[in-house]
Amino acid sequence: MTQVLELSPSELAEQRDRGEDVVVLDVRSAAEFETVHIPGSVNVPLPLLGADPSRVAERLGERRVVLTCQAGPRAHQARERLAAEGVEAGVLAGGVSAYAPGREVVRGAERWAMDRQVRFTAGALVLTGLAAGRFVSPKLRLLAGGVAGALAGTALANICPMADLLGRMPWNRAAVEPTLESALERI
Structure with missing residues (x-):
């Protein structure tokens, strides 16, 4: 190596x-x-x-x-x-x-740097899932769990599909x- x-x-x-x-x-x-x-x-x-x-x-x-x-x-x-x-x-x-x-x-x-955009988006999705799970339906907490799982998986694979998606947004052109x-x- x-x-x-x-x-x-x-x-x-x-x-x-x-x-x-x-x-x-x-x-x-x-x-x-x-x-x-x-x-x-x-x-x-x-x-x-x-x-x-x-x-x-x-x-x-x-x-x-x-x-x-x-x-x-x-x-x-x-x-x-x-x-x-x-x-x-x-x-x-x-x-x-x-x-x-x-x-x-x-x-x-x-x-904003891409890593900052990813952290903001992931955090906003987790907060949205937790709030929606509290005030709308407990099942919506799955959004927070899904984001957490996806973050762990992308860290293990050393890839970031969210960064790829955010990179296509107009403000990142x-x-x-x-x-x-x-x-x-x-x-």
């Missing part, structure tokens, strides 16, 4: 300050990328990378790669997909959330959604 190289935000910043050739791939959605990103990073949303990881790997060649997302999980998924294609990439520990404080970042229109071709051109 290959050990995952995690770089701290300070290590990445130092490498970039020294002018080292490091490709930073940000695998968050285009809307999240528009909100805040590391200067010079390239947005290749995880679904695009997953659609054809061999083309992304080919474009990266032998260059050093650091993957980032909001906090880390999607970057680790991207690392696994690229590793299957022979690319050994590092992961930015803590993601953009850990890099941004005290460092130069590019900021756009403010949006970027002005320009990247295509695989446009992402490959920027690498």
